[in-house]
Structure formats: C-alpha cells, structure tokens
C-alpha cells in the first residue's frame with residue numbers, strides 16, 4: 001500500500017476529453033483526461049455551489065492558461081490543477097494526485 | 112409687442128414640419144400659430160401610407176397629435192378648407208365662412224392626384240391613392256372586386272399595385288410610356304423591373320392609352336385602349352402623376368407656373384411678401400419636388416425666414432431608393448445619361464435578376480447618375496459621390512460589380528466621405544453629426560436614431576448610417592468583437608461556414624487549424640452542434656463526446672440533485688393507451704416522479720445514472736424513441752386534434768404534426784426548435800408562438816415563423832399562405848437549414864430574425880424566391896440529415912462499451928450517497944436542505 005495509490009480503472013475506460021467518478025474510500029473523486037495532451041487531473045466530485053455530486057460530468061477546457069472543468073449544473077469553472085473556482089475565488093474543491101501506471105489510472109488517497 | 116399671427120393652410124407633412132420648427136425655435140414666443148386642415152385629422156406620414164395595408168393604423172401613422180398642438184398653443188381647425196385669401200385685408204376665409212387674419216400666411220397645400228380626362232373616369236369604383244380616406248375607399252371597393260387596374264406605372268402607381276395585390280385582387284398596371292418608372296429608370300432598369308414585377312403575378316401593360324371606360328361583360332368596367340385592345344376590371348386606381356394644389360394662389364392672383372405650382376424664391380416667398388409656399392404646392396426654379404425631404408428643407412427655410420434668418424432653399428436631390436412590390440429600385444442623379452458626353456458602365460445579371468448602371472462624366476472623373484434594380488446596396492456610397500462631387504475611384508466599375516470572394520465590394524468606404532456629407536436626407540443628418548453622437552456615447556443604431564433622428568424617416572440611409580457608426584466606433588478604439596470565445600477568432604456563422612466548406616469532421620481538427628487553447632464549454636457545444644447539423648454523426652462517438660453538455664452525454668436532463676429526467680418522444684402529442692401503460696409501468700418500477708409537460712408529452716424525473724439504460728431498454732423495446740429534451744434540437748410539434756374529430760377542423764393537424772416531428776427529430780441546431788400545427792384559425796395548438804407554426808386553411812397551410820414563448824415572447828410572422836404540403840415542407844427545410852447555417856449560438860429563431868439584415872423580406876427572398884440560389888443545397892443538406900437519423904438511446908443501448916459510463920462510480924456499484932427524497936402528493940421529490948438537516952422521513956430508494 002505504498003503511498004496509498006488506488007487503482008481506479010483501465011486507461012482505456014477514460015475517453016480523452018471526458019471525466020469519470022471514482023470512489024476513493026468514502027470520497028467521490030472526479031478524474032479527467034485532457035484531450036490534446038492526455039494529461040490527467042483529479043478533483044472532488046462534489047460541486048459546492050450546486051450542492052450535488054456532479055463535477056465528473058462537467059466539460060473540460062481552458063480559460064487563459066488554466067485547465068478547467070465547468071460544473072454541469074450552473075457552469076462555474078474550477079481550476080483542475082488548484083481546485084479554485086474562477087468565478088468565486090473563495091470557493092474551491094479538493095484536488096488529488098493522479099497518474100497513469102502502465103495500463104491503469106491511479107488516484108492517491110489523501111487524508 | 113403683440114404676437115405675429117402665422118396662418119398655415121394645409122396640415123400635411125410639410126405644413127406640420129413648418130409648425131414644429133417654429134414652435135421649437137428660440138423665437139417661438141413671438142408667434143401665434145393657426146392651421147387649417149382639409150382632412151379630418153392632423154398631419155400623418157404619407158410616405159408610409161402603404162403600410163396601412165400591412166396593418167398600420169391611422170394612429171400609428173400620425174406625425175403629431177391634438178394634445179401636442181394644445182400643449183404648444185397651436186390652434187388647429189380640422190375638416191376645414193380655406194377657400195379664399197383676401198390679400199388686401201390680410202385674412203383667409205374658409206368654406207364654412209370662418210375668417211382668420213394673418214401677418215404671415217404659409218401655403219402648404221400639397222398636391223392632388225391627376226386623373227386623366229378619360230370618359231367614364233368618374234365611376235364609383237374609380238379611385239385615387241393619396242389620403243387615409245382614399246385607402247378606406249379602396250379597401251371597401253376591393254371587397255366587392257376581383258380584378259384591379261392601376262393607371263400609371265410610376266413610383267406611386269407601383270406602390271398602389273402592391274396595395275391591390277395585398278388586398279387579394281388580380282392586379283394589372285397600365286402605363287402610357289414604353290416602360291415602368293420612366294422618370295427614374297433607363298430602359299434596362301425598367302425592363303428588369305417589369306420582369307420582376309410580372310414574376311410576382313402583376314400584369315404590366317405598357318404603351319397603352321386609355322380612350323374610354325365603359326361597362327364590362329365579366330367585370331364591372333371595360334377599359335378600351337387606343338390600339339384597339341381592352342381590359343376588364345372591377346376597380347380602377349388612377350396614379351398618373353400629381354398636380355400642385357394651387358387653387359387658392361390662383362384665386363388670390365399670386366404668380367403661378369405655366370403648368371401649375373406657386374412660384375417661390377430662395378426664401379420660399381411667393382410674389383406676395385407676406386405669403387410663403389412650401390412643399391409640393393411650391394414651384395422653385397421651374398421645378399416641383401414630389402418628395403418629402405425637399406419639402407422639409409423648404410419648411411425650415413420659411414420658418415427661418417420669418418424668424419429673421421436668411422437660409423436659402425437651393426434645390427434638392429431627387430435620387431430615390433425604394434422597394435416596390437418587394438423589388439429594390441434606386442435611381443440617382445442623371446439616370447438617363449442626358450449629360451453631354453457622358454459615358455456609362457452597365458452590369459446585368461439575368462440569373463440573379465440584377466441591373467446596375469453608372470453614368471460618368473466625359474472625363475470619367477465624376478459620377479453623374481446611376482440606376483440600380485434588384486440590388487441596391489451601393490446606393491448610399493454612389494449617392495455620396497454625386498452629392499459631394501467626389502472623384503471616382505480608379506476603377507469605377509468595381510462600384511457595381513459583385514464581390515466574388517464575399518468581401519465588401521465597392522472600394523469606397525465611408526472613411527472617404529467628408530464630415531459634411533449628408534447621410535440622412537430626411538432629417539438632414541451629416542456624417543459629422545453621427546460621429547459626434549458616437550463620441551457622445553452612442554454605440555448602436557438605436558442610440559444613433561434617438562440622438563440624431565437619422566434613419567427614422569424613409570429608412571433609406573440605414574445601411575450607410577450603420578457603416579458610419581461602425582467606422583467611428585472602430586476609430587474610437589472600440590473593438591467590435593464578435594468572436595465566439597477566446598479559443599476561436601470567429602463567429603458561430605463563420606465556424607459553420609468553415610466546417611461546411613472545408614468538410615471538417617472533428618473539433619480537434621477545427622481547433623488545430625483555426626483556434627487555440629483547449630476549447631471550453633462555450634465553443635465545444637457550439638461546434639458539436641455545427642458538426643452534428645452538417646454531418647449528423649452519432650453525437651457520442653469518441654470524437655464528439657467531449658463536446659457535449661452532460662445532458663447530451665447522458666441523453667437526459669440533469670436535475671438539481673444530479674439525477675436525470677427521461678422524456679420519450681410522443682410525436683404530435685398522440686399516444687396509444689398501450690404506450691401510456693408502458694410509461695406508467697416504467698415510472699412505477701423505477702419510482703419516477705411523473706408529470707405532463709407543457710410540450711404535450713410526459714416527463715419522468717429522478718432517474719439515477721445507472722438506471723437510465725435500464726429505463727430506456729424498456730422504453731425502446733416498447734417502440735419509444737428519445738425525445739431529445741436534452742439537445743439543442745427539435746423538441747415537440749404540438750398539435751390540436753384537428754379535422755379528424757373537431758367540428759371546426761379544416762385539415763388533419765395531428766397527421767401533419769406527427770409527420771413533421773418525425774421528419775426533423777434529431778436535427779441539431781443553434782438552439783432548441785419548437786413547432787405546432789393547428790387545424791383551423793381558432794389556433795388551439797398556439798402555433799403563433801413557435802419557431803415554426805402551421806395553421807390549416809380552406810386552401811392549404813399557412814406558415815408562420817420565428818415565434819417564441821419563454822423569456823421574451825414574440826408572435827410569429829406570417830411567412831406564406833395556402834401552401835400545399837409539399838411546398839410547406841420545402842420551405843421549412845430551407846428555413847431550418849438557413850437558420851442552422853447562419854444563426855449565432857443559443858440564438859432562437861426569433862432573435863435571429865430580428866438580427867437578420869433585411870429581416871422577414873430577406874428571409875422570404877432566400878426561402879421562397881431562392882434569391883441566393885442555395886435552395887437545392889439547403890434541401891439536400893436536410894435530406895442528408897434526415898437520412899442519418901438514429902435514436903441515440905437505441906444506438907447507445909447496443910454498445911456495452913458505452914454503457915460503462917452510466918454508473919455513478921467507475922470502480923464501485925454503490926449509489927450516490929448524497930441523494931435524498933421525500934414523499935409529496937403520492938410521488939417522491941428531492942428533499943430540501945432543511946428537510947435533510949432536520950432529518951424528516953426520507954424515503955428509501957428501491958433498486
């Protein structure tokens with residue numbers, strides 16, 4: 001159980017340009033693969049503004065230099081790298097380390 | 112000092128302009144104004160008279176009101192004709208014997224329609240076209256008439272012909288000269304105008320001199336012509352020119368012209384120092400000006416003169432641009448090339464039906480005249496060249512040649528115009544004044560109109576005024592940015608063109624070749640929709656999936672708690688009892704909240720992600736298809752029960768609604784599309800608030816377009832009448848595809864139309880007349896789209912790979928633990944925040 005990396009799915013399960021939700025312990029984590037670069041990101045699935053577990057179902061993209069996901073409920077943008085909400089800087093979501101390990105995707109469980 | 116008494120005879124457009132100028136002048140308090148109107152109302156907009164036939168009321172045409180005159184202390188007497196001027200006693204006498212003394216007398220008596228002295232010209236249904244009362248008489252006569260003839264093929268005659276056509280009469284125009292609009296147009300222009308007008312179903316008879324009007328055999332009258340031919344008709348409208356109304360001046364022995372008209376000098380004074388004449392009754396420099404703009408100039412000059420100013424009337428340009436029977440026509444300066452030594456350039460396009468001719472001076476440096484028929488975009492620029500005596504550009508022909516690459520043609524921008532160039536001749540607004548308004552904060556045409564009045568008269572200057580506005584905005588550093596978002600420096604329409612022309616199939620390719628960054632939730636769905644409208648591929652293919660909103664990805668509408676709604680298609684709102692039972696059973700099995708929607712179908716709410724495929728499996732098996740409630744696509748075609756059951760129904764509205772819904776289902780568009788079909792004019796399906804509305808008539812279908820409910824309701828416009836089903840479908844195909852090609856993202860058809868240059872008329876030209884020659888292409892695109900239709904739920908269910916996504920967790924079968932429901936009126940609904948916190952009885956979810 002080195003460093004708590006948890007296997008979430010096969011790399012092929014995550015279509016580039018989309019997200020998936022994984023259960024990491026008790027926490028819902030949204031995992032995204034950026035289409036152009038195949039980079040991976042993971043943030044909490046809970047949208048603190050819409051108050052529902054939906055972020056994995058949001059659309060990814062870029063605003064300026066930041067890679068973001070837009071909430072499917074009310075369209076606020078969350079920075080995938082920092083978890084910060086672009087429209088409401090006082091709101092943010094938790095971020096998680098994520099990596100591709102061979103054929104699988106792993107998320108690190110952080111306390 | 113006693114006030115000066117100013118008596119104004121005639122309260123037409125020009126008389127009113129004079130009064131308005133005087134009472135607005137700093138010297139207003141020096142004058143007491145009295146006006147007599149032979150008509151039963153104060154001044155109205157005679158220029159827009161014909162709009163009476165397209166629904167404008169007499170009220171809407173008014174230029175002023177009794178309240179306004181009362182407030183400003185202007186005395187007025189309606190229905191009162193002045194019959195005598197006593198110059199020695201300085202007073203006027205009216206028909207009812209009323210006397211009014213004056214210090215200054217203004218004659219603004221206008222003109223009257225000339226009725227040629229043909230035996231029989233005084234029949235009950237022989238009419239003219241000048242006043243609101245004339246229009247009322249024409250409307251009344253038309254009700255008992257089938258055929259109408261306009262005598263005179265000039266400007267007004269053609270406007271009158273349009274009126275008869277609008278009233279549903281078989282319409283003829285009889286003209287003495289060899290061509291239409293002989294004053295303004297040359298031979299080529301007149302010939303094309305004739306062809307266009309004949310295409311619209313108006314018969315044109317030139318070189319016909321009417322010798323007598325006698326009783327007809329099939330119609331009320333028979334007109335016999337000098338060449339032995341004849342024409343039968345029920346109604347005759349004389350529009351053979353106007354004559355200045357100078358009866359009073361003759362009686363008072365003021366100098367009048369040989370062929371009529373009250374002679375005036377540069378200050379608009381008549382041969383009596385205390386009497387002015389302005390407008391169409393005045394003869395200046397041997398000329399009568401039959402347009403309103405010169406009349407307005409005269410009004411200002413006369414008002415200035417009695418206030419002690421020395422402005423002069425220096426003649427006026429008689430160039431005109433108008434739409435006659437929907438055909439654009441313009442004539443500038445010396446349209447006939449009578450200037451000695453002048454040369455001309457002519458461009459004729461028989462396919463698009465366009466004729467343009469430039470007449471240039473012998474040294475080829477100046478433009479002296481122009482004729483434009485069918486396409487008059489160049490009018491503003493050409494007129495400015497003539498009015499400002501500007502030098503022609505290097506290749507004058509470029510001014511009338513079409514631009515091949517779609518870029519703006521003409522080679523002459525508004526930048527080239529001097530500050531003093533008059534842009535709006537109705538209100539005498541210069542380029543400089545528009546620029547000042549922009550500097551003062553105006554950023555759109557509405558503000559320009561409010562601040563300068565430019566473009567609020569005949570509207571002929573609108574395009575040019577807009578160019579000046581845009582140019583000044585640019586020069587002030589405003590960016591007129593229409594980019595869709597930071598990733599593409601293009602509008603939606605441009606992106607659509609790129610996709611179509613370069614046959615681009617993926618977002619990545621478009622981004623690579625025409626954009627930057629990674630895209631976003633604005634451009635991705637917009638491009639997704641464009642790709643889908645042109646190629647209609649499966650929207651959830653790996654290439655497309657990232658472009659879709661969650662609703663489109665999961666083929667359902669996300670609700671506030673993250674669950675989805677399920678809306679099966681119920682075309683036309685018709686459903687069998689068997690299918691109703693299936694919906695009921697599914698709703699019961701999955702414990703879904705069930706509601707009848709405003710779109711005549713049934714919505715099932717509260718489905719969790721993993722339940723969606725299970726639910727749809729049952730629905731698809733029972734023959735249901737997706738209802739696209741999630742997509743920017745066709746929603747519902749509402750119907751009323753129609754002739755099948757309803758005692759008033761004249762056609763099968765349900766049948767048509769079902770056919771239409773099945774034809775266009777799945778079509779992706781800039782925004783959602785709603786239709787309705789009503790079986791008669793009682794309109795129970797509310798078709799007139801839909802993007803496409805259809806109402807059955809005794810003779811076919813009436814088509815309405817661009818209605819909207821929602822946040823900003825808009826009544827749909829009547830687009831075409833009495834169509835057979837085939838033509839109806841053809842028009843809708845073209846309409847929808849043209850909208851899809853050109854609308855902005857998330858722009859409903861209502862807003863799109865309001866922003867479309869040329870508006871409804873232009874849309875009709877494109878769809879009905881196929882003026883852009885793209886009708887076949889639009890229909891082919893629609894056919895391809897229809898051919899590619901697939902029920903997305905059916906396709907999705909067939910692929911186990913794709914079904915993997917329909918799980919809340921990729922790595923667990925658990926449910927979203929955040930969901931909570933309570934029971935209300937026998938169904939479940941999401942618990943509110945308070946209910947969750949207070950832990951009221953939440954209901955268990957069953958699987």
Ligand code: SRM
Nearest residue numbers: 668676707708709710711712740746819820821822823859
């Ligand atoms: C379900 C329904 C209400 C109902 O319970 O009756 C409904 C529900 C929604 N409407 Fe609607 N509209 C529904 C009929 C209408 C109608 C009536 C009609 O179609 O005859 C209108 C006015 C007519 C019109 O559009 O011109 C209507 C005008 C809107 C608008 C405003 C559109 C506009 O142009 O102003 C929106 C917002 C938008 O689209 O941007 C909207 C948006 C929505 C959304 C999509 C809001 C959202 O994003 O969640 C709702 C989705 C509900 C869902 O999950 O299914 N809905 N909505 C109706 C579904 C009809 C159907 O069977 O498909």
Ligand SMILES: Cc1cc2nc3c(=O)[nH]c(=O)nc-3n(C[C@H](O)[C@H](O)[C@H](O)COP(=O)(O)OP(=O)(O)OC[C@H]3O[C@@H](n4cnc5c(N)ncnc54)[C@H](O)[C@@H]3O)c2cc1C
Nearest residue numbers: 121123124125126149157192193220221390391401402403
């Ligand atoms: C159908 C139509 C379309 C037109 N389209 C255009 C266009 O597109 N562009 C354009 O520039 N022009 C157009 N015109 C012409 C424009 O309407 C006239 O140039 C303008 O109305 C002239 O104004 P006026 O005040 O001189 O005359 P009028 O508006 O005719 O006013 C004269 C008034 O004086 C009254 N009167 C006459 N004698 C007496 C008397 N003895 N006592 C009391 N009152 C009297 C008359 O009843 C009338 O009300 C159009 C005209 C018509 C009929």
Ligand code: SF4
Nearest residue numbers: 670708709714821822
């Ligand atoms: S009116 Fe508002 S609340 Fe009602 S369904 Fe439409 S969008 Fe939802």
Ligand code: FES
Nearest residue numbers: 535537568569570
């Ligand atoms: S020229 Fe008539 S409105 Fe401007």
